[in-house]
Amino acid sequence: MQPTYSVEVQDITRRFGQFVAVDHISFQVEDGEIFGFLGANGAGKTTTIRMLCGLLLPTSGQARVEGFDIYTQTHEIKQVIGYMSQKFSLYDDLTVAENLAFYGGIYGLGRAELDKAVQNAMSTIDLSPYMNKLTRDMPVGWKQRLALTCAILHKPRILFLDEPTGGVDPISRREFWNLIYDLADGGTTVFVTTHYMDEAEYCNRLSIMHNGRIIALGSPQALKNEYQKNTIEDVFIHLVKKQIE
Amino acid sequence: MTADIHCDNVAKRYGSVAALDGLDLQVREAEMHGLIGPDGAGKTTLLRILCGLLFADSGRIRLADHDPRTQSRALRAFLGYMPQRFSLYPDLTVTENLRFFADLFQVKPDEREKRLQRLLSFSRLGPFSERKAAALSGGMKQKLALSCTLIHTPRILLLDEPTTGVDPVSRREFWDILAEMRGEGVTILVSTPYMDEAARCDRISFIHKGKVLVTDAPANIPGLYRQQLLEVKTAENVAAARAIQADGGFSSVQVFGDRIHVSAAGDAASMRKRVQACLQQHHISIEEIRPVPATIEDVFVELLR
Amino acid sequence: MNSRIWTILRKETIHIRRDPRSLVIVFLMPIMMILLYGYAITFDIKEIRLGILDQDRTPASHELVHDLTSSNYFIVSGYLQARDEIAEAFLKRRMLAVLVIPPGFSADMGTKAVTEVQVLVDGSNANTATVALNYIKSFFVARSLQMNAEILRSPVNLQPRVWYNPDLKSAHFIVPGLVAVIMMMICALLTSVTVARERESGTMEQILVSPVRSIEIIIGKTLPYVLLALVDAIVVVVFAQMVFGVPFRGDPLWLLGFSLIYVYACLCFGIFISARVATQQIAMMSAMLATMLPSILLSGFIFPILSMPKILQLLSYIVPARYYLVIIRGIMLKGIGPVHLWMPALFLAVFGTLLLMISIRRFKTNLEG
Numbered sequence: 001m002q003p004t005y006s007v008e009v010q011d012i013t014r015r016f017g018q019f020v021a022v023d024h025i026s027f028q029v030e031d032g033e034i035f036g037f038l039g040a041n042g043a044g045k046t047t048t049i050r051m052l053c054g055l056l057l058p059t060s061g062q063a064r065v066e067g068f069d070i071y072t073q074t075h076e077i078k079q080v081i082g083y084m085s086q087k088f089s090l091y092d093d094l095t096v097a098e099n100l101a102f103y104g105g106i107y108g109l110g111r112a113e114l115d116k117a118v119q120n121a122m123s124t125i126d127l128s129p130y131m132n133k134l135t136r137d138m139p140v141g142w143k144q145r146l147a148l149t150c151a152i153l154h155k156p157r158i159l160f161l162d163e164p165t166g167g168v169d170p171i172s173r174r175e176f177w178n179l180i181y182d183l184a185d186g187g188t189t190v191f192v193t194t195h196y197m198d199e200a201e202y203c204n205r206l207s208i209m210h211n212g213r214i215i216a217l218g219s220p221q222a223l224k225n226e227y228q229k230n231t232i233e234d235v236f237i238h239l240v241k242k243q244i245e
Numbered sequence: 246m247t248a249d250i251h252c253d254n255v256a257k258r259y260g261s262v263a264a265l266d267g268l269d270l271q272v273r274e275a276e277m278h279g280l281i282g283p284d285g286a287g288k289t290t291l292l293r294i295l296c297g298l299l300f301a302d303s304g305r306i307r308l309a310d311h312d313p314r315t316q317s318r319a320l321r322a323f324l325g326y327m328p329q330r331f332s333l334y335p336d337l338t339v340t341e342n343l344r345f346f347a348d349l350f351q352v353k354p355d356e357r358e359k360r361l362q363r364l365l366s367f368s369r370l371g372p373f374s375e376r377k378a379a380a381l382s383g384g385m386k387q388k389l390a391l392s393c394t395l396i397h398t399p400r401i402l403l404l405d406e407p408t409t410g411v412d413p414v415s416r417r418e419f420w421d422i423l424a425e426m427r428g429e430g431v432t433i434l435v436s437t438p439y440m441d442e443a444a445r446c447d448r449i450s451f452i453h454k455g456k457v458l459v460t461d462a463p464a465n466i467p468g469l470y471r472q473q474l475l476e477v478k479t480a481e482n483v484a485a486a487r488a489i490q491a492d493g494g495f496s497s498v499q500v501f502g503d504r505i506h507v508s509a510a511g512d513a514a515s516m517r518k519r520v521q522a523c524l525q526q527h528h529i530s531i532e533e534i535r536p537v538p539a540t541i542e543d544v545f546v547e548l549l550r
Numbered sequence: 551m552n553s554r555i556w557t558i559l560r561k562e563t564i565h566i567r568r569d570p571r572s573l574v575i576v577f578l579m580p581i582m583m584i585l586l587y588g589y590a591i592t593f594d595i596k597e598i599r600l601g602i603l604d605q606d607r608t609p610a611s612h613e614l615v616h617d618l619t620s621s622n623y624f625i626v627s628g629y630l631q632a633r634d635e636i637a638e639a640f641l642k643r644r645m646l647a648v649l650v651i652p653p654g655f656s657a658d659m660g661t662k663a664v665t666e667v668q669v670l671v672d673g674s675n676a677n678t679a680t681v682a683l684n685y686i687k688s689f690f691v692a693r694s695l696q697m698n699a700e701i702l703r704s705p706v707n708l709q710p711r712v713w714y715n716p717d718l719k720s721a722h723f724i725v726p727g728l729v730a731v732i733m734m735m736i737c738a739l740l741t742s743v744t745v746a747r748e749r750e751s752g753t754m755e756q757i758l759v760s761p762v763r764s765i766e767i768i769i770g771k772t773l774p775y776v777l778l779a780l781v782d783a784i785v786v787v788v789f790a791q792m793v794f795g796v797p798f799r800g801d802p803l804w805l806l807g808f809s810l811i812y813v814y815a816c817l818c819f820g821i822f823i824s825a826r827v828a829t830q831q832i833a834m835m836s837a838m839l840a841t842m843l844p845s846i847l848l849s850g851f852i853f854p855i856l857s858m859p860k861i862l863q864l865l866s867y868i869v870p871a872r873y874y875l876v877i878i879r880g881i882m883l884k885g886i887g888p889v890h891l892w893m894p895a896l897f898l899a900v901f902g903t904l905l906l907m908i909s910i911r912r913f914k915t916n917l918e919g
């Protein structure tokens with residue numbers, strides 16, 4: 001069967017002034033896949049994700065998300081995506097419950113739907129000890145949990161996670177990934193960036209970026225075989241170091 | 246040897262929540278000491294108290310014989326601190342930010358040049374030296390913040406999860422720099438969620454619920470593990486892990502990158518049989534299965550259980 | 551109501567509630583400004599320090615001085631003996647004006663058609679000097695009329711009377727204007743930072759990936775402030791009334807209704823600024839700049855619009871305070887009702903809505919600079 005694509009990127013480029021942040025990249029993400037979007041700092045990962053979410057306009061190139069064109073159908077795209085930005089971007093002066101209610105409301109969930117969605121997420125990520133605390137008073141790892149929960153309340157078809165586990169302890173990172181697997185099992189496509197290379201092993205496929213270009217693409221096993229390394233971390237370091245020289 | 250950082254029965258509450266609850270910690274001079282523990286264990290609170298940004302409710306604290314509460318001015322002369330969220334000046338360029346901090350810490354010109362080169366090689370920010378900090382990527386901002394902290398050589402360095410968002414290549418080089426500073430006699434206390442970073446420390450303290458549960462050298466940590474550990478490798482680790490978990494006969498099943506760690510109180514041979522039977526039932530073929538020594542992360546998981 | 555607008559509105563209300571310090575400023579700042587400006591910008595000069603150089607020294611000249619100083623506007627701060635003392639008195643700021651009654655004053659009065667006295671005024675503060683001169687002039691006009699009438703027994707008896715503000719107290723005139731200026735500033739400040747704040751903290755990024763439309767964000771962010779600003783307006787008016795005793799001849803409910811339209815227009819002005827600005831700091835400065843000076847200078851608050859150059863007169867048409875000034879002075883001082891005020895009110899409503907619509911159009915739903 002021909003795979004259907006959740007994300008199709010054709011030759012997309014983004015400049016900031018003279019600087020080329022994303023340099024003619026192309027790739028596809030299959031429906032229901034966990035796609036690891038790796039890369040060195042400043043490689044252009046966040047910029048690419050922002051273009052796919054309709055937050056930035058490409059300088060050139062074509063891309064579709066869930067079949068919708070990123071130039072003309074941003075409103076349709078916004079209905080079906082979930083996004084967790086790299087920088088924490090929930091309201092610090094709202095409590096956890098208020099943040100959840102706000103994002104539920106923004107996506108048009110009713111009270112009952114919201115409760116159900118929160119209950120659902122809480123089976124893996126238990127926010128209950130912090131429910132009535134101000135978000136600003138939570139440890140970083142817990143803020144990340146809240147942000148992830150807010151991003152999946154409306155059951156998006158594709159979830160963009162920009163370093164969701166930054167600053168999260170190892171045990172909680174596993175919980176995150178359990179949740180990610182549950183979502184993927186339920187048919188959600190997950191597009192995730194991370195600098196934790198053990199997490200890279202959990203992805204179905206990986207791309208590795210450097211200086212705006214994709215320098216490797218394939219399943220973790222295939223990449224390890226290709227570069228004859230034991231871990232993705234070694235593959236990553238090997239590839240990036242080669243680029244720097 | 247006398248401790249350079251000394252915490253004795255330190256407590257700190259936020260309202261009804263005890264962030265630190267009788268914490269004891271000794272960090273030796275010129276030691277690289279790692280703080281690990283779950284989110285909310287009290288690591289950030291501890292570091293803030295040590296540098297005098299917060300005051301402990303009770304307990305005795307000394308950094309190089311200084312009380313951070315009453316002698317914070319004297320302390321700051323030889324203390325370096327990088328908070329979890331370090332804010333740069335977004336409208337200054339990379340160079341201007343670095344120069345500002347070098348001036349602030351009165352770094353001597355010749356030393357400044359040497360240090361700058363070293364930091365730019367780790368951060369790979371050289372080509373972007375004229376870019377405003379606001380236009381940097383998340384990881385680049387973090388690396389600039391680290392560079393601003395390391396532009397001078399303090400006697401004691403406190404770092405709160407310094408490498409969040411930093412890519413693996415830069416992360417290694419950053420730890421090389423830390424190791425060099427430690428070699429020059431700097432005492433370093435660093436919290437981290439990365440177990441491979443913890444493994445590079447001289448000693449690690451494991452913090453949980455505001456207390457230090459264990460302090461030891463990384464090499465001794467696996468010895469704390471009480472159970473038998475099996476490492477399993479399959480083509481479908483996630484499905485396999487779930488199947489073994491569902492079996493119910495094991496106390497812990499964790500996916501570690503491309504392998505699964507299964508632990509139980511029993512002996513290796515019977516565990517292996519049980520895992521094999523379980524996976525056969527689910528038609529998952531095993532590529533490798535063997536008993537292994539515990540990693541720091543395994544101990545972390547066990548301590549929390 | 552659209553549930554997303556409701557969601558945003560509720561969140562915004564929480565922000566307001568959780569920030570008591572800003573709330574204090576919102577209520578304290580207008581009160582401080584009313585006090586400060588109310589007392590500082592007053593054109594009434596009471597107790598003009600008057601020096602007397604009486605070279606006549608007759609009962610008639612004494613009577614003149616007595617009449618002049620019994621009006622409350624003047625106090626005699628000294629008697630001079632010779633002309634050359636005048637300059638020194640001015641230099642030392644002991645006197646603001648000197649009345650010179652020449653020798654033969656009382657003799658002239660009976661015989662000549664014109665009796666002369668001389669008034670010297672310290673012109674170093676032109677404003678005060680003009681006011682003082684006007685007082686003195688009107689005193690003599692009234693006095694001449696009175697004397698002439700006595701002599702001629704003329705049937706014409708001119709009795710000047712000023713309407714609406716019979717004592718010509720400038721506070722009555724200024725305080726309603728102040729309300730207009732202050733409300734404009736506060737409202738614009740309130741909304742100008744709301745959008746910019748979210749852009750700065752990064753929370754906007756998370757909203758922009760959701761299907762929320764600009765109109766929902768803009769309206770949801772403006773509405774909660776309408777109530778806040780209206781309460782603020784009431785506090786300001788009541789306070790000004792208490793302190794300065796400004797008369798309130800019209801219907802307070804109508805004033806409330808029209809004020810609602812005014813704060814709406816002002817809040818929309820703030821949102822208009824916020825829609826494109828990247829940082830709170832710029833938003834705040836723009837709001838201050840764009841509201842304070844025009845509201846003070848071009849609204850007719852201090853300088854009559856009719857005496858401005860043509861170009862400024864035209865400019866004054868887009869200053870919302872201009873319209874509210876007509877409304878609030880009309881209701882408070884003249885006691886007139888909506889029949890006479892619907893025009894400025896309509897303009898304010900249209901002005902606000904127009905700005906709101908432009909803001910919605912201009913609002914960027916992405917992060918492009």
Ligand SMILES: Nc1ncnc2c1ncn2[C@@H]1O[C@H](COP(=O)(O)OP(=O)(O)OP(=O)(O)O)[C@@H](O)[C@H]1O
Nearest residue numbers: 016021041042043044045046047380381382384385
């Ligand atoms: N608004 C902007 N103006 C100028 N340059 C920008 C802007 N935003 C991003 N860049 C540059 O584009 C490049 C790519 O940035 P991006 O944030 O996409 O990197 P990233 O791969 O997400 O890195 P990280 O791992 O550090 O998050 C960087 O060099 C960054 O400095």
Ligand SMILES: [Mg+2]
Nearest residue numbers: 045046086383
């Ligand atoms: Mg990024």
